[in-house]
Amino acid sequence: MERVDVLVVGAGLGGLSASMFLALEGVNVLTVERHPGTSLHPRASGQTPRTMELYRFAGIDQKVLGVSERASRGLRITVASSLNGTVFHRIVDDLDEFDLSAATAAPWGMAGQDVVEPILLERAREAGAQVRFSTELVSFSQDDDGVTAVLRSRDSGEETSVRASYLVAADGGRGRIREALGIGTSGVGTISRSIGIVFDADLGDRLLPGVTDLFYLQGPEFTGALVNTDIPGRYVCSVDVPEGVDALPEERLVQLIRAATDLPDLEPKIQWTGMWEMAARIADRFAAGRVFLVGDAAKVTPPTGGMGGNTAVGDGHDIAWKLAAVLRGDAGPGLLDSYEAERKPIAEMVVNTSLHNAKERLVPDLDLTGLAEPVDQVALTLGFRYRSGAVLAEDDDVVENPVEPSGRPGFRAPHVPVGTGSTWDFLGHSWVLFSPGGWRDAVSQVRAETGIALEYQEIDDPLFRGRFGLGDGGATLVRPDGIVAWRCPDGAADPAGTLWDVLARVLSR
Numbered sequence: 001m002e003r004v005d006v007l008v009v010g011a012g013l014g015g016l017s018a019s020m021f022l023a024l025e026g027v028n029v030l031t032v033e034r035h036p037g038t039s040l041h042p043r044a045s046g047q048t049p050r051t052m053e054l055y056r057f058a059g060i061d062q063k064v065l066g067v068s069e070r071a072s073r074g075l076r077i078t079v080a081s082s083l084n085g086t087v088f089h090r091i092v093d094d095l096d097e098f099d100l101s102a103a104t105a106a107p108w109g110m111a112g113q114d115v116v117e118p119i120l121l122e123r124a125r126e127a128g129a130q131v132r133f134s135t136e137l138v139s140f141s142q143d144d145d146g147v148t149a150v151l152r153s154r155d156s157g158e159e160t161s162v163r164a165s166y167l168v169a170a171d172g173g174r175g176r177i178r179e180a181l182g183i184g185t186s187g188v189g190t191i192s193r194s195i196g197i198v199f200d201a202d203l204g205d206r207l208l209p210g211v212t213d214l215f216y217l218q219g220p221e222f223t224g225a226l227v228n229t230d231i232p233g234r235y236v237c238s239v240d241v242p243e244g245v246d247a248l249p250e251e252r253l254v255q256l257i258r259a260a261t262d263l264p265d266l267e268p269k270i271q272w273t274g275m276w277e278m279a280a281r282i283a284d285r286f287a288a289g290r291v292f293l294v295g296d297a298a299k300v301t302p303p304t305g306g307m308g309g310n311t312a313v314g315d316g317h318d319i320a321w322k323l324a325a326v327l328r329g330d331a332g333p334g335l336l337d338s339y340e341a342e343r344k345p346i347a348e349m350v351v352n353t354s355l356h357n358a359k360e361r362l363v364p365d366l367d368l369t370g371l372a373e374p375v376d377q378v379a380l381t382l383g384f385r386y387r388s389g390a391v392l393a394e395d396d397d398v399v400e401n402p403v404e405p406s407g408r409p410g411f412r413a414p415h416v417p418v419g420t421g422s423t424w425d426f427l428g429h430s431w432v433l434f435s436p437g438g439w440r441d442a443v444s445q446v447r448a449e450t451g452i453a454l455e456y457q458e459i460d461d462p463l464f465r466g467r468f469g470l471g472d473g474g475a476t477l478v479r480p481d482g483i484v485a486w487r488c489p490d491g492a493a494d495p496a497g498t499l500w501d502v503l504a505r506v507l508s509r
């Protein structure tokens, strides 16, 4: 029987991210995907600076920026009756509204899922991941030592078994692994069903060239959305369809596109159509034994807010570095409990905020009684906080303004300019202890004794001290994902002993 460390099911943004980050950590990972290749539909367009920080860790940030002409040119989001009709509301007029350069060196990206997935795939394979397309998971079982899975080639029909220490379920919103584990969901559920239409046409100046120009349409004929893509002359239109409708005849699609664009004689060339469901659903648990749910398998969020793909990448990275640490022996299995503890609250904030956006932009009569208030988009992107055993938190705040970072454990490490770079240049590949001074020997000693990849960065300038909240002899320990694990603002009597103890706690050693 084939043996791997980790089996990943699904090669969407979640699965490919998990595979890539696992392979970059040296983990023997096999990914299977039932489709013959990556996504043809540019559905999840847009990368938050947090996603770009993670892509930078993998060395693919510049490639992702490079495949989207629109990346640096801005964003417009409009709610209107049609492209030329009544404008009800302009939500975003320029990406500068979300200028986060004070909080991060990473930019926003605008690339679609269809052009990003091949970049993730290439990097994953380069790093040693096996990715098998046209291959599906048929069944699996787990015991105390691992997971045994049956795979089927969709080309030959041949079934084979594979044994893995862990299974990452990145099988999307319609995947079966969650159900097979007996994990239920909660949330608003299905809101609407839509048909996505990718088409080529000459829309003249109906949409702004260069920038991402997204229209939510609340027209007399339909509710939907229309947006340009990275390919000039190519657009995506999504239109709500009633229950029971699984396809529309081409004539009807053309009619809808003409109504949406206000171009009655337009002859659009339909490239692709597919059904999708706008829904809000969160799995009750994100893990069961040796199986971890990532991306849409763990939660489905309305696309209003563009966070589904971004959080899939975040989930993939989170489970990858933690599994790698456990497989290497740096951490005890207890570290894996922090996956759900950290990622489920993020999923809840994302889903709630996207639901509020959906009500504002698309479905005015959506009943959100009792739903938590939305979280500010900037705080959600870079000012989120993790609470788990892998962070030694000082207080209970849930989010902060990342432009004024506090340096507290659970939040992202502050971005502080250092020379021509940033404190973030040191992150992503190891644990890093930052200090104005006094911890060099302790770090060397603990690294030698534990074998854990642990770096030391001594920076002594007022901005660094202020943003990290450190006085003389203080220190901040940052995890491989850039999150502050622990801080001691005023130094410790026994630096090596203290660091040993902290690492033992946050890594469940």
Ligand SMILES: Cc1cc2nc3c(=O)[nH]c(=O)nc-3n(C[C@H](O)[C@H](O)[C@H](O)COP(=O)(O)OP(=O)(O)OC[C@H]3O[C@@H](n4cnc5c(N)ncnc54)[C@H](O)[C@@H]3O)c2cc1C
Pocket (backbone or CB within 6 Å): 009, 010, 011, 012, 013, 014, 015, 016, 032, 033, 034, 035, 043, 044, 045, 046, 113, 135, 136, 137, 138, 170, 171, 172, 173, 174, 175, 176, 196, 238, 276, 277, 294, 295, 296, 297, 303, 305, 306, 307, 308, 309, 310, 311, 312
């Ligand atoms: C119209 C639309 C617009 C969107 N817009 C945005 C946006 O602007 N920004 C954003 O961030 N997100 C957006 N999203 C959401 C985003 O596309 C998803 O959140 C994202 O694709 C989730 O990635 P994933 O890897 O979890 O799942 P998926 O991309 O769905 O991948 C799951 C994969 O698992 C495979 N699979 C399932 N079962 C098996 C099996 N048994 N064996 C093998 N393979 C299997 C599937 O074939 C699939 O390829 C949008 C979604 C839609 C539908």
